[in-house]
Amino acid sequence: MQTIPPSQNAKRSVLSVSDLNREVKHLLESSVPLLWISGEISNFSVPSSGHWYFSLKDARAQVRCAMFRGRNRSVAFRPQNGREVLIRARVSLYEGRGEFQLIVEHMEEAGFGALMRQLEQLKAKLNAEGLFDASKKRPLPFLPTNIGIVTSPTGAAIRDMIHVLGRRHPSATIELWPVAVQGQGAAEQIAAAIEKAGRSGRHDLLIVGRGGGSLEDLWSFNEEIVARALAASPIPTISAVGHETDTTIADLAADLRAPTPSAAAEIASANAAEILQRLEQAQRRLQRAIDNQLKHLSQQVQLRRNRLRHPREQLLNQTQRLDHLEMRLTAASQQQIHKRKTQLTSAVRAFSHSQPARRLDESQKKLIQLQANLQRAMQLILQRSGDTLAHRAQMLQNISPLAVLQRGYAIVLDSDKRAVRDSADLRTDQQVQVRLARGSFSATVDAVSD
Template sequence: MNAADLPQNIVFSVSQITDLIKEILETSFRTITIEGEISNWRPSAAGHIYFTLKDNNAQIKAVIFRGAAMRLNFRPKDGDKVRCTGSLSVYAPQGNYQIIVNTMEIAGAGNILQMLEERKRKLAAEGLFDENRKKPLPPFPRTIGVVTSPTGAAIRDILNVTKRRNPGMNIIVLPAIVQGEGAAQTICKMIEIANFYQLCDVLIVGRGGGSLEDLLPFSEESVVRAVAASRIPTISAVGHEIDWALCDYSADRRAPTPSAAAEMAVPLLVDIKQDLADYKSSLYESIKQRTEKTRLLVRSFNPESLEVRFRNIQQPLLNRFAAAREALPQNLQDKIRDLRVRIAQSRTVLENASPQTIFDRGYSMVTDANGKVVRDATTVTVDDKLFITPAHGKITANVVQIE
């Protein structure tokens, strides 16, 4: 039926117009293929899967019944870009229309996931996700700070876990918008306030579960940088176990849920008490053993034993002193004798090297008028005056003949 064929003055009931729309849609689109991005992927206990297909300008609800879901050859998730084939259907009680999906295939990466992957690569290249810059969580924190919605399920879970593990732990809630416009700015502001005033020992940043779009503020670049720059150790607790955000990588620790974050941050009071009891027992036993050892040691120190001990220490020293005193004169004599021998040897070497000793053996030294030693006959001429030095005295001579 075409809308143009309807009388202009006809009045429909809600049921009638809904039935008419249902008939037109379901008969006109018995088989249709729609491409879009998955959002709010929600498997049910019965095996059916409900989700939304969307693009930049519109969205349509979708359902995959159990039989078709079992035939899927991949695991879809929020942000995946897929191509769904099925039929349009109208749900009259709520006036909604949806596509009943029979088959689904991957059509490419969704816009949101692609954007997040590009941002992740950029921030990782700057070193914001490096393990060596992550800080350890304090073993005994006194105050836990929580940046989240003050009315959300996340803070209730954290408070319940904290109360169960350690009722005396202080919790400071730094209220923030956790989705939608302005969320990233308030999250960053709360992190800055916590650090500026040093409000806590551990800072949990997170929220409960939600669609990929709901969790986007925790992947904003400003939030990732604020978490990385925090001087207070941080735990990222965004969504449920299958959810993720970029601040998970820049935080010092990542918790799969807000409850798990509280488990990480808050030590069990019973464990602390048991550790203290163990330390007390160990310290008491150590003191007891040392006291007993000292008591036994002191008991052995009486005047008689002290004198014996002193004599035992003194006598070897006295014996060594007496032996050294007796050996000293002989050692000095031996040293003097060795020095005399060395002096005599040195004197002999010096005497053998003396020119006078050479002259005494019959040799003489001949010099010219300039006092230069004559070593070669060709260096003088006839009538030159020469001076001859024998072992004793001096001789002056004239050169008569040169051979």
């Protein structure tokens, strides 16, 4: 083999290392456009210059990255090792060490972090527009007779709400507006259903929601189109999305947030037992008032009975008549109470079938009128009984022996306190007691005549 001397070789182009790195850098930057790349941050460092240096890696490879201070000031979060990020970068080469690297121009959180940042940005925007103002929240109807529900027809949420409403508010009409609650186009379906339900004019209340899930599963209820549809709804709305710990933009835009779909159904329904309980409380107050009146009347009768001082036979007769009047009065009162209770029970039963708030108002007014009528009837009975009692007392007073004494007569009593009716019962020198209308005195019989 023959060796060719160097002087005989063709002229060679020799590059320095610096030239080589510069050429490669120029080649990379001019031939590769801006790229979007996702990965996990590692080896993150911030020198005094304020620039960020880190590696972006996945399961099989990694690449060095640099983000200069002028660019990293716009990043809304602080990068940390292990955090998944999405970057927009250009390919380059660090000439000093000949290292391949990425020059990062934009960085954002990937996955959950990005969604949370997007959520907070939309929340701040809508809040600034006044979409969540408490002054715009409308009160819910007390007893809605037609309830619309916007949710999935196959989820557990609709079954739970139907069960609760059927138990607590069986007379209410429930209308389902079926929609997809997650996935592509779900937010548009939800917003369209809210608008159609509002235009239908059939509902007193609208419930919008779904069962629990991840942030991605609930994301349809964080969309701006759904929030604006809820805010523009002409009927009051309840948002019931996920579990108690989940809070979506729909919860903030609706008139009321319920922690769960079942809780939304409980809020929307007025338990008939609660209304019946209030009616029963009114009935108990009426019964106590009647009992107090009867007790007062009994006390008055007893007081008047104690004041009477009449012959025993007449007193027993009048006492018997008073007892009879008292029993009649008690029976009449019990009959009135039973009649009103029967009417009240019938009204409650009819109300449980009809339920509208208008019927409730009419029943309450009727109850007040019945109470007033019963009060007037009781007062009339008491007045008539008092008049009868006063008349009987006056009659007894008129036939009383004391009334006879007032006309100038006297009663002569022997030593045994028995009234002397015949002079033959007296003897000379006998001591007797003479009772006048006012006071009495003792006397001695001087003589006895027929």
